[in-house]
Amino acid sequence: MSRAPRSSSPADRRGVTPRAVTRTLDEDPLGGTVRRTVLPSGLRVLTEAIPTTRSVSFGVWVAVGSRDETGTQSGAAHFLEHLLFKGTHKRTALDISAQIEAVGGETNAFTTKEYTCYYARVLDEDLPLAIDVMCDLVADSVLAAADVETERGVILEEIAMHDDEPGDEVHDLFVRAVYGDHPLGRLISGTEETVTPMTRRQIHHFYRRRYTPPQIVVAAAGNLDHAAVLRLVRQALRGTPLDTERATPAPPRPRTPGVRTRPAATVVEPKETEQAHVILGCPGIDRLDERRFALGVLNNVLGGGMSSRLFQEIRERRGLAYSVYSYASQYADSGLFAVYAGCAPGKLDEVLTLTRAELGRVAADGLTEAEVARGKGMSKGSFVLGLEDTGSRMSRLAKGELLYGTLMPVDELLARVDAVTVDEVNALAAELLARPMSLAVVGPFGADDFTG
Numbered sequence: 001m002s003r004a005p006r007s008s009s010p011a012d013r014r015g016v017t018p019r020a021v022t023r024t025l026d027e028d029p030l031g032g033t034v035r036r037t038v039l040p041s042g043l044r045v046l047t048e049a050i051p052t053t054r055s056v057s058f059g060v061w062v063a064v065g066s067r068d069e070t071g072t073q074s075g076a077a078h079f080l081e082h083l084l085f086k087g088t089h090k091r092t093a094l095d096i097s098a099q100i101e102a103v104g105g106e107t108n109a110f111t112t113k114e115y116t117c118y119y120a121r122v123l124d125e126d127l128p129l130a131i132d133v134m135c136d137l138v139a140d141s142v143l144a145a146a147d148v149e150t151e152r153g154v155i156l157e158e159i160a161m162h163d164d165e166p167g168d169e170v171h172d173l174f175v176r177a178v179y180g181d182h183p184l185g186r187l188i189s190g191t192e193e194t195v196t197p198m199t200r201r202q203i204h205h206f207y208r209r210r211y212t213p214p215q216i217v218v219a220a221a222g223n224l225d226h227a228a229v230l231r232l233v234r235q236a237l238r239g240t241p242l243d244t245e246r247a248t249p250a251p252p253r254p255r256t257p258g259v260r261t262r263p264a265a266t267v268v269e270p271k272e273t274e275q276a277h278v279i280l281g282c283p284g285i286d287r288l289d290e291r292r293f294a295l296g297v298l299n300n301v302l303g304g305g306m307s308s309r310l311f312q313e314i315r316e317r318r319g320l321a322y323s324v325y326s327y328a329s330q331y332a333d334s335g336l337f338a339v340y341a342g343c344a345p346g347k348l349d350e351v352l353t354l355t356r357a358e359l360g361r362v363a364a365d366g367l368t369e370a371e372v373a374r375g376k377g378m379s380k381g382s383f384v385l386g387l388e389d390t391g392s393r394m395s396r397l398a399k400g401e402l403l404y405g406t407l408m409p410v411d412e413l414l415a416r417v418d419a420v421t422v423d424e425v426n427a428l429a430a431e432l433l434a435r436p437m438s439l440a441v442v443g444p445f446g447a448d449d450f451t452g
Contacts, residue, residue: 020230034397034407035226039234042214042247046397046407047229048221050390056127056222057390059119060138061398063217063250064210066190067113067183067331075190076206078111079155079198084118085109086147088140091133093147099133107134111188114253114331115402121391124223128232131220135236138216143207148200156196159189166277166442167342169269174279174338174440177267182259184334213242214250217401221393252405253332255288261334264436268447276345276443280355281338282435287330287403293416294424295328295337295432297375301367302326302358303339305378309358310339318354320347332403337432345443352439363433366426375425379417384410 022037032049039045069076085107086093100107105122118138120130162168172187179185189195220229237243261283285291303310303326314324321343329336339359343351367375386392387410400407408416439450 020234022226022230033226036401036407037226037230038249039213040246041242041244042212042249043216043218043237043242044249044401045218045220045226045230045233046401047219047224047226048393048397049224049226050222050393053222053390054124055121055390056124056130056220056224057119057121057394058127058130058134058220059117059218059394059398060134061118061217061219061402062116062138062211063114063215063253063402064116065112065114066186066188068210069183069186069206071181071186072194073198073202073206074186074194075155075188076198076203077116077210078189079151079195080203080207081109081111081116081118082151082155083143083147083203084137084141086151087142087144088136089142090136090140096133096137099129103129105130113184113188117395117398119391119394127220127222127224127229131229131232132236135218135233135242136240138211139237139240139242141207143200143204145200148203152195152198155189156192159187159192159195162189166269166271166273166275170277170279170340170440170442173267173269173442174281174438175336177265177438177440178261178281178283178336179259179334180262182261184259184331208241211242212247213244214247216242217398219394219398219401221397222390252403255286255333257333259331259334262438264438266439266447266450267441268445268450269440269442270446271442271444273345273443275342276348276441276445277340277342278348278352278443279338279340279440280352280359280437281336282432282437284328284335284337284432285330286333286335288332289330289335291424291428292330293379294420294428296379296417297372297420298362298367298425298429298432299326299328299337300375300378301371302362304375307374309362310355313358314341314351314354318350320351320354324351324355345445348441348443348445356437359433359437362429364430366429367422369422372420372422372425376417376420380414383413383417 020037020039024035034048037045066077103126107120109118118134120134122130176185218233310324314320321341324341326339339355341351
């Protein structure tokens, strides 16, 4: 396959090569020094040096997800994620996997509604290889027509497998019930109807239009040197389509009003399953809402662990369900709050009655001082314990940059949780849990089983 000519990094009008701008973001006592460099192209490189480790996690994060697709493009971001591992102008698909596995490393990727991540974890001495491989596949993938057809089959199998998992399907059903045809309501994988006719040209256009330096954050954490990482990234991208003219980094996805949600409704997917899967929930708050710390505390107490109200009432006291929990999903301009339960079909009515009653009690009466204290402890502990490996550290850097435009120091985040008051949690509970709730059910039922 012929390749287009590549231009080197351009100089500015005065003939001076643009310089990267580096600054130190944090000296974290729980980790190491965090540094951020903005390259002239607008691509950002963030690192956290943790000298006590012998590994490094390296990721290339792109601020593009399934919500950036049109209806006919549904599944394009996920399709592209698969295809980038199929080969570049320098490496075959086998080269990509074999070179990393030969040093005991691992690679993977995932697509969400708002971003896509490609990452590798290797020994510190093998970081140059990981950088070269991961930057190569993100910047310079071939997207061969034959690979498009091969991966189309793989993705259709993935969709079919997902449809065979009612515990997963009910989450998709709930999201569609709340968001409808809005991009946030679509499946990340797309559907058989959208993936089957998708062409190589459509995917390539999505790739080159969306994967641009201002939309990309490179993050690494572990035993590393920032200057060395920066040099290796620039070297790996030199001469590729990501080696572009000057640009400004894209800001975080805007927090704009207008994400319309559907009126509360009941949706049922009839299936002859041994267990009923149910989600009861409503629109929540977006990720920049100052109440997000109070929401974390509320979620922990309601259904965030084995000591939570829902777990204790539904599983421990009554034995009605093996799995029951609450969760919150937050996006740039919207969010969800919901409760999931899996139980025997004959027990579903009782589970729903108890769940609604518990939500109503918390909305009306709030939580106690002791419960809020426990919820705050859970939030702080889970956050800090989640930073015990280089992968989570790397993710924290990238998400801070992509989603918030800043990196909140660990101590500041813990202080924000500590500052949450009982009154704040209870005010949020009174508002949130009194909202009309949508119900999604997968199991041996019909829609008329949940009327009235």
